Every structure is written in C-alpha cells, then in structure tokens.
Amino acid sequence: xxxxxxxxxxxxxxxxxxxxxxxxxxxxxxxxxxxxxxxxxxxxxxxxxxxxxxxxxxxxxxxxxxxxxxxxxxxxxxxxxxxxxxxxxxxxxxxxxxxxxxxxxxxxxxxxxxxxxxxxxxxxxxxxxxxxxxxxxxxxxxxxxxxxxxxxxxxxxxxxxxxxxxxxxxxxxxxxxxxxxxxxxxxxxxxxxxxxxxxxxxxxxxxxxxxxxxxxxxxxxxxxxxxxxxxxxxxxxxxxxxxxxxxxxxxxxxxxxxxxxxxxxxxxxxxxxxxxxxxxxxxxxxxxxxxxxxxxxxxxxxxxxxxxxxxxxxxxxxxxxxxxxxxxxxxxxxxxxxxxxxxxxxxxxxxxxxxxxxxxxxxxxxxxxxxxxxxxxxxxxxxxxxxxxxxxxxxxxxxxxxxxxxxxxxxxxxxxxxxxxxxxxxxxxxxxxxxxxxxxxxxxxxxxxxxxxxxxxxxxxxxxxxxxxxxxxxxxxxxxxxxxxxxxxxxxxxxxxxxxxxxxxxxxxxxxxx
Amino acid sequence: xxxxxxxxxxxxxxxxxxxxxxxxxxxxxxxxxxxxxxxxxxxxxxxxxxxxxxxxxxxxxxxxxxxxxxxxxxxxxxxxxxxxxxxxxxxxxxxxxxxxxxxxxxxxxxxxxxxxxxxxxxxxxxxxxxxxxxxxxxxxxxxxxxxxxxxxxxxxxxxxxxxxxxxxxxxxxxxxxxxxxxxxxxxxxxxxxxxxxxxxxxxxxxxxxxxxxxxxxxxxxxxxxxxxxxxxxxxxxxxxxxxxxxxxxxxxxxxxxxxxxxxxxxxxxxxxxxxxxxxxxxxxxxxxxxxxxxxxxxxxxxxxxxxxxxxxxxxxxxxxxxxxxxxxxxxxxxxxxxxxxxxxxxxxxxxxxxxxxxxxxxxxx
Numbered sequence: 001x002x003x004x005x006x007x008x009x010x011x012x013x014x015x016x017x018x019x020x021x022x023x024x025x026x027x028x029x030x031x032x033x034x035x036x037x038x039x040x041x042x043x044x045x046x047x048x049x050x051x052x053x054x055x056x057x058x059x060x061x062x063x064x065x066x067x068x069x070x071x072x073x074x075x076x077x078x079x080x081x082x083x084x085x086x087x088x089x090x091x092x093x094x095x096x097x098x099x100x101x102x103x104x105x106x107x108x109x110x111x112x113x114x115x116x117x118x119x120x121x122x123x124x125x126x127x128x129x130x131x132x133x134x135x136x137x138x139x140x141x142x143x144x145x146x147x148x149x150x151x152x153x154x155x156x157x158x159x160x161x162x163x164x165x166x167x168x169x170x171x172x173x174x175x176x177x178x179x180x181x182x183x184x185x186x187x188x189x190x191x192x193x194x195x196x197x198x199x200x201x202x203x204x205x206x207x208x209x210x211x212x213x214x215x216x217x218x219x220x221x222x223x224x225x226x227x228x229x230x231x232x233x234x235x236x237x238x239x240x241x242x243x244x245x246x247x248x249x250x251x252x253x254x255x256x257x258x259x260x261x262x263x264x265x266x267x268x269x270x271x272x273x274x275x276x277x278x279x280x281x282x283x284x285x286x287x288x289x290x291x292x293x294x295x296x297x298x299x300x301x302x303x304x305x306x307x308x309x310x311x312x313x314x315x316x317x318x319x320x321x322x323x324x325x326x327x328x329x330x331x332x333x334x335x336x337x338x339x340x341x342x343x344x345x346x347x348x349x350x351x352x353x354x355x356x357x358x359x360x361x362x363x364x365x366x367x368x369x370x371x372x373x374x375x376x377x378x379x380x381x382x383x384x385x386x387x388x389x390x391x392x393x394x395x396x397x398x399x400x401x402x403x404x405x406x407x408x409x410x411x412x413x414x415x416x417x418x419x420x421x422x423x424x425x426x427x428x429x430x431x432x433x434x435x436x437x438x439x440x441x442x443x444x445x446x447x448x449x450x451x452x453x454x455x456x457x458x459x460x461x462x463x464x465x466x467x468x469x470x471x472x473x474x475x476x477x478x479x480x481x482x483x484x485x486x487x488x489x490x491x492x493x494x495x496x497x498x499x500x501x502x503x504x505x506x507x508x509x510x511x512x513x514x
Numbered sequence: 515x516x517x518x519x520x521x522x523x524x525x526x527x528x529x530x531x532x533x534x535x536x537x538x539x540x541x542x543x544x545x546x547x548x549x550x551x552x553x554x555x556x557x558x559x560x561x562x563x564x565x566x567x568x569x570x571x572x573x574x575x576x577x578x579x580x581x582x583x584x585x586x587x588x589x590x591x592x593x594x595x596x597x598x599x600x601x602x603x604x605x606x607x608x609x610x611x612x613x614x615x616x617x618x619x620x621x622x623x624x625x626x627x628x629x630x631x632x633x634x635x636x637x638x639x640x641x642x643x644x645x646x647x648x649x650x651x652x653x654x655x656x657x658x659x660x661x662x663x664x665x666x667x668x669x670x671x672x673x674x675x676x677x678x679x680x681x682x683x684x685x686x687x688x689x690x691x692x693x694x695x696x697x698x699x700x701x702x703x704x705x706x707x708x709x710x711x712x713x714x715x716x717x718x719x720x721x722x723x724x725x726x727x728x729x730x731x732x733x734x735x736x737x738x739x740x741x742x743x744x745x746x747x748x749x750x751x752x753x754x755x756x757x758x759x760x761x762x763x764x765x766x767x768x769x770x771x772x773x774x775x776x777x778x779x780x781x782x783x784x785x786x787x788x789x790x791x792x793x794x795x796x797x798x799x800x801x802x803x804x805x806x807x808x809x810x811x812x813x814x815x816x817x818x819x820x821x822x823x824x825x826x827x828x829x830x831x832x833x834x835x836x837x838x839x840x841x842x843x844x845x846x847x848x849x850x851x852x853x854x855x856x857x858x859x860x861x862x863x864x865x866x867x868x869x870x871x872x873x874x875x876x877x878x879x
Contacts, residue, residue, distance in 0.1 A: 007708065007712060007717070008717070008755040008756060008757070009704070009707060009708035009711060009717075009752075009755050009756075010708050010712075011704075011860060011861065011862045018708070018709055018712045019709070046840055047840065048840070049702070049705075049821070049839065049840040049841050051840070052709070053825055053837035053838045053839045053840075054837055090816075090818065090819040090822070091819065091822070091840070094822065094838050125835060126835070126837060127834065127835075127837065431543075
C-alpha cells in the first residue's frame with residue numbers, strides 16, 4: 001500500500017506497523033554479538049508478535065555446523081542473554097524451524113551461490129517474497145568483499161530498478177577508523193548499494209532512553225524554552241564503564257576509546273541533545289538537524305589539544321572492591337601501549353542556540369560505575385537573594401540518564417525547614433523502571449525491526465558519520481604524532497586522570513559525581 | 515499485597531502513609547502511573563474485576579480506587595480499606611496504593627466525595643465502569659466528571675444493541691475518551707487481519723469474501739457469560755471497514771448468521787461456537803474466509819499455545835504451507851492495559867457500535 005492511501009483495516013496510531021515478510025541473513029553469525037544480542041532480540045520480537053509469520057533467519061559463518069547445532073546454541077544463548085527468560089518452549093519449537101545455518105568462507109563465490117539457492121527455497125517454502133536484510137556482524141575489512149560477492153550472486157537488488165522486493169544491509173560500527181577510511185569504505189559500498197539500502201547501526205540510538213531525548217525536549221515546552229545559551233551554563237555527557245576491555249584487547253589496541261565510543265555513541269548523544277526541532281519526524285528531517293549540529297562544532301585548534309582535551313589509560317586498581325589489572329596487563333595488549341581508554345573533550349557548537357556554551361564529553365573504561373548520562377547544568381540566578389556566606393548554591397541540573405536506571409532527574413534548591421534559611425539542593429526524580437514497571441525492549445529489537453520496516457531514523461546517515469570523523473580525525477592525528485608520556489594515568493575505579501578535573505577547574509566548573 | 519486495613523474515609527491518606535513508612539526498610543518503591551478507578555456492583559463478578567486490577571498494576575503501577583456497591587443489601591454501610599498492591603518483582607518491589615470502598619444504601623452517595631480527594635493530581639484518571647452503562651446510575655455521571663478515559667466492559671451487558679447506543683450517547687456528551695474491554699480483547703485479531711490483508715491484491719480478495727466463519731469459545735463462566743460479543747465485534751469491524759451494508763442477522767441452530775451486501779456480492783458471516791472449559795470464555799478460535807474466487811484464508815488459534823495463530827491460504831489448485839502469527843500474549847488484564855495505552859477513542863470502535871446498535875435481533879441473542 002502506498003503511504004498516502006489509508007488502509008481500511010488499519011487504524012492510525014492504534015494498529016501495529018505492517019511488517020513485510022523477509023529473511024534476515026547474519027554474516028559472522030558465530031560471533032558474540034549474534035549470541036548475546038541479535039538472537040535474543042529476534043526471539044523477543046517473535047515472542048511479542050513483532051515479526052511477520054513469513055520470516056526466516058539464515059546464519060552465515062565459516063565454522064562447520066549443522067542447522068540443529070546452531071539452533072541449540074542459539075537456544076542456550078537466548079536462555080542466557082534474553083531480557084525474558086526462560087525461553088518459551090512451545091514458541092521456540094516453531095520458531096527454530098525458521099533458523100538456518102549456512103557454512104561458507106566470506107570470499108567463496110560458491111558459498112554465495114548456495115546462499116542464493118537457500119534463500120530461494122525459503123522464499124518458496126515460507127513466502128518471504130525475496131525481501132532481505134543482511135546483517136554484517138564481521139570485521140569492517142570484510143564489508144566491501146561481502147557486498148561485492150553478494151552483488152555478483154544477485155543477492156543485492158538495484159533499488160532503482162527492483163520495486164517488488166528489497167534488500168538492505170546493516171553495518172556494525174566502526175564505520176572506518178578516520179575520515180579517509182570512512183570515505184573509502186563508503187565509496188566501496190556505493191559500488192554495490194544505494195545509500196538508502198545502508199543501515200549503519202549505533203545501538204545507542206535504539207535505546208528507549210535515547211529516543212526519549214527528542215520527546216523530552218520537543219514535547220515539553222517547559223524545558224525547550226530554557227534549552228539555550230541564555231539559561232544553560234554548560235552540558236556534560238558521560239559514557240562511563242566499569243568494565244575493562246575484556247577479550248577485545250586486539251581490537252582496542254587498534255581502535256582506542258575515541259573511535260570506540262566518542263566518534264559514534266557520544267557524538268550521537270551530543271547531536272540529539274543540541275539539535276534544533278526537526279520540521280517533522282521523518283527520518284531525513286531528523287538526520288538533517290543532527291548533521292547541522294555536527295557541522296557547527298568548532299574544529300579543534302592546536303591549543304585545544306593541550307587545554308581542552310585529556311586522554312587517559314587505566315592502571316591497576318579496584319572495581320567494587322575487587323582488584324583489577326591495568327590496561328597494559330590485559331590480554332592482547334602491548335605492555336607499553338599508549339592507546340587511550342579515557343577521553344575528555346570540551347566542544348563548542350557555534351550556532352545561535354549554543355554560542356558560548358561548552359559541551360564537556362567524557363568517556364572511559366574502568367571508571368567507578370557503568371553510567372551514561374547527559375546533564376544540562378543551568379546558570380545561576382542573579383545573586384541578589386539567598387546567597388549563603390562562603391558557599392555557592394548548587395546550579396539547577398537536569399540529568400537525562402541513558403543507562404542504567406533510565407530516567408530523568410532535576411536538581412533544584414530548597415529551603416531547609418526551620419527559622420533559619422539554609423538552602424539545600426534536592427532532587428526530583430523520574431525512573432522509567434518504577435514508573436512504567438516493565439522492561440523496555442532491547443536496542444537491537446527496535447533497530448532490527450526498523451530495518452525490516454525500512455525506517456532508518458535510528459541509524460546513522462553517511463554525513464553524520466563523516467562530520468564526526470571530520471571533527472575527530474585531526475585529534476587522532478595529533479595523538480598519533482604526540483605519544484603520551486604519563487600513561488597509565490588513572491587508577492581503575494576512579495573517575496579518570498587528574499588532568500580532566502584540572503581542565504574543568506580552569507573553566508571554573510567540575511565534573512558531576514554520578 | 516499488605517493486609518488491608520479498615521479505616522475511616524478521613525484516615526485513608528494517613529493510613530497509606532503509615533503503611534509506606536513501615537515499608538521504608540524493605541526495598542519497596544512507591545510508583546504511580548495513573549489513577550485507576552474501578553466501579554462494580556457487589557456480585558459474583560467482583561473478584562474477577564479485582565483480579566483485573568491486580569493484573570493491571572503488575573504492568574503499570576497506579577493508584578487503584580476500587581468501588582463496589584451493594585444494591586441488594588437492606589442495610590446502610592460504608593467500608594473503607596487501604597493496602598499496598600505489589601507487583602512482586604523479587605528483591606526490589608514496585609508497589610502502589612490500593613483503596614477499596616464498599617457501600618450500600620444511602621451511603622452510596624458519599625462515594626464520589628471520598629474518591630475525589632484521593633485522586634492524585636497531574637496524573638490521568640481511568641475509570642473502569644464494569645457495569646452495564648445502559649442502566650442509569652448516577653454514580654457513573656459523578657465519577658465520569660473526573661475521568662480522562664471511561665472504560666466499559668460490554669461483557670456486563672444483557673443487551674448489546676442497547677449497550678452500543680448507550681456508549682455512543684455517552685461518547686457524544688462526554689469530555690473523556692471511551693473504551694471497551696471486549697474491543698481490546700480482539701485487538702490482536704484486528705491487527706493480524708490488517709497485516710494479512712495489507713497488500714492491495716490481498717485487500718481486494720477479502721473485499722470479495724462471500725463466506726466468513728468465526729469460531730469462538732461459547733463455554734462461559736459465572737462471571738463471563740456473553741461469549742459472542744468479541745466475535746460480533748470482529749465481524750462488525752470487518753463489515754464496517756470494508757464497506758459492507760448490513761442486511762440481516764438470525765440464529766440458526768446455535769449459530770449466529772449475519773448477512774451483508776458487499777460492493778458486488780452478498781456476504782454471509784457465521785458465528786459458530788465451540789465448547790472448551792479450558793479456554794477463556796468468548797475467545798475467538800478461528801476465522802475462515804472464502805472469497806467469490808474460491809480462495810480460502812484460514813486463521814486458526816493453537817489450542818495449547820493460545821497466542822499462536824496458524825495461517826493458511828489455499829485455492830482450488832494450490833495449498834500454501836501454513837505460517838504462524840504470534841499475538842502478544844493475551845493475559846488477563848492485558849487488554850485493559852492496552853486500552854489504557856491507547857490515545858483517544860477508536861474511530862473503528864465507534865463505527866462498530868453504530869452498526870451493532872442497528873442489529874435489533876441481537877438483543878435476543
């Protein structure tokens with residue numbers, strides 16, 4: 001049905017969104033992501049009736065495995081990692097029949113030909129109508145190869161010529177490792193695909209609490225009216241993790257924290273919190289506004305590399321009282337590594353709304369707790385009344401907690417009861433968990449479903465990725481040319497290097513204690 | 515749930531405060547998404563309605579004010595109890611206030627004056643009117659004044675066309691949105707049929723249906739005996755949305771048979787009953803559609819996995835392999851939660867009511 005024609009059986013705003021039949025093919029399906037995130041997400045979509053009945057999933061990987069073995073592994077994975085446990089046996093019994101394992105090397109033409117045959121058989125058997133989602137859960141270096149092989153085998157349709165069926169590709173981050181490589185990758189992909197067929201996943205965007213940022217901002221006049229440089233003193237965005245790099249040593253040695261977290265998750269959060277209201281909720285309208293923010297970020301000057309940016313690497317320490325090793329002692333990490341596991345940046349967005357308001361971003365591994373939040377710190381009121389001797393009143397702070405304990409807090413000042421008038425900050429708190437009393441869907445559930453629906457609102461558009469790399473590539477180059485002399489420079493279980501606190505102190509501010 | 519404490523109306527809030535204070539060290543979070551007022555007459559259905567209240571707060575913690583009036587008693591009395599309803603989530607409980615009012619005789623008129631001060635400000639007020647709205651009850655008018663959404667249960671009616679007319683009249687004069695539990699109970703079917711016939715060619719096929727058979731569980735219980743209503747709603751919804759003109763309705767053996775005139779052909783819809791004590795009363799078990807081109811679309815509920823529907827399409831020449839739709843699990847109370855989530859009054863529901871109110875014969879069914 002065309003978008004403009006109302007379907008008589010569909011009630012706008014009430015009926016579920018129509019999901020077309022399709023096959024989801026996962027490349028690199030024996031990896032961790034498939035077991036921990038993708039299959040639990042697919043199972044939960046099925047459990048909640050959010051998948052079409054004409055749906056199948058094909059796992060494409062290099063290891064030898066039968067359909068039955070793979071199904072059993074995925075069953076165990078769902079029982080371990082799904083937000084709803086244990087698995088519904090009756091549901092699984094039918095659902096597993098729609099799961100196939102296809103063994104092939106990524107470079108093997110014959111493997112793609114056989115995949116084409118398998119998909120054709122599934123179409124005939126289940127009525128999946130030739131629609132395809134290809135999920136590339138592989139190392140990025142395989143992306144162009146897989147796309148090329150798929151195109152040769154006729155698995156990717158030319159979106160300009162084929163209307164009756166569709167093929168879409170989900171690509172995991174990182175999209176390139178700097179601006180040049182992102183550009184090169186995009187050029188490679190565009191040899192085989194149209195931009196509208198590429199879905200660059202950033203799982204942060206699938207989180208309910210991240211989607212709520214736009215609702216919070218644009219469905220509440222109370223906050224939007226003060227969401228600007230007249231009232232906001234500064235903004236802090238924190239993505240803290242208490243875990244180390246675990247088994248990702250080899251990857252992290254190549255990537256570092258800036259590429260792993262800042263370039264994607266943090267820049268997405270920044271653009272959502274700073275963007276102008278879009279003209280509509282259409283995907284492109286939202287992407288356009290996010291891109292404008294990224295374009296308006298002031299490029300780093302030479303002096304910023306020393307004064308407005310801090311990098312760090314964790315040393316041994318304690319997390320929740322348990323001793324943990326330092327980064328250089330982790331598996332597959334060089335004992336003299338200079339890769340950053342912490343970064344703090346001060347950015348300015350040179351536009352009408354945010355002129356002069358600093359945005360402080362910090363992200364790190366082995367910090368005291370896992371916490372992602374955006375804090376809007378407001379300016380002090382005129383200091384005529386309620387000044388306390390030798391003590392500054394706390395600024396009003398609005399905190400949007402992304403994870404865990406999703407919710408919103410507002411810190412306000414309040415008179416302590418009694419004849420004297422000491423002022424104390426108090427907090428008004430909204431918690432998703434206690435308010436809605438239900439577990440929100442996992443990010444991957446929403447994102448997989450959106451891709452099947454052809455809605456790329458919650459995926460990163462090419463210009464978002466490029467603008468982000470455009471900003472950060474000079475910093476990466478500076479860091480590559482100027483190795484740090486003080487690594488490791490923060491103890492595991494602390495809030496990062498002293499230099500980060502000093503950077504804030506120079507600006508007369510401090511990091512929030514989360 | 516904590517033990518209910520009998521208190522005077524003036525002590526409701528202070529008693530609740532005391533209970534919460536006593537729970538301070540017990541890892542129980544107080545939560546409230548909305549005000550949820552239930553009204554029912556004290557009878558055999560009351561425990562069923564209370565069970566729905568419990569199910570709702572498990573999903574959406576809210577302040578429940580449960581009003582039951584005893585219209586049979588010859589005595590005047592008003593009983594007020596407070597307790598805390600928990601969603602029992604293990605080590606960290608989310609719980610909410612539960613206020614129960616029971617009245618008889620002249621004390622009934624005090625009810626609105628006890629409800630009003632205990633509505634939490636700034637939160638929506640959902641009023642579940644578990645009685646037949648076609649029977650005049652001044653309390654309905656008084657409580658509806660505070661409500662943002664009025665939820666009926668057509669199961670409570672003896673006469674469906676009269677119920678439809680009453681709800682439409684209520685909707686015309688009311689400021690609040692209207693909903694119906696039986697309408698919500700068939701939401702999954704509506705959704706699924708909408709998806710199954712989404713494409714233009716499939717839509718054209720169902721528009722040219724000639725026979726539709728809907729099978730439902732006619733095995734009632736003491737609190738749920740009007741088992742046809744969900745099926746009546748579903749067939750009426752198809753007719754309204756596909757533009758079929760209603761002709762007749764009659765009973766033949768145990769079947770209820772509706773006839774309509776479509777764009778080019780007559781349509782007969784048969785509601786046929788099954789008896790299964792293990793299944794929820796009124797549950798729609800299958801929908802079979804045959805078109806003028808002799809295409810068959812059959813949707814059959816799995817009798818052990820109730821949220822699974824097997825769909826099969828066949829023609830004279832070809833029979834497709836079956837596939838499965840999954841309904842969101844239909845737990846008791848879940849349909850109410852869905853109704854609460856929806857914004858506004860369903861336009862489709864109003865169309866259905868407008869059709870049903872003209873089906874006079876249904877009043878004897």
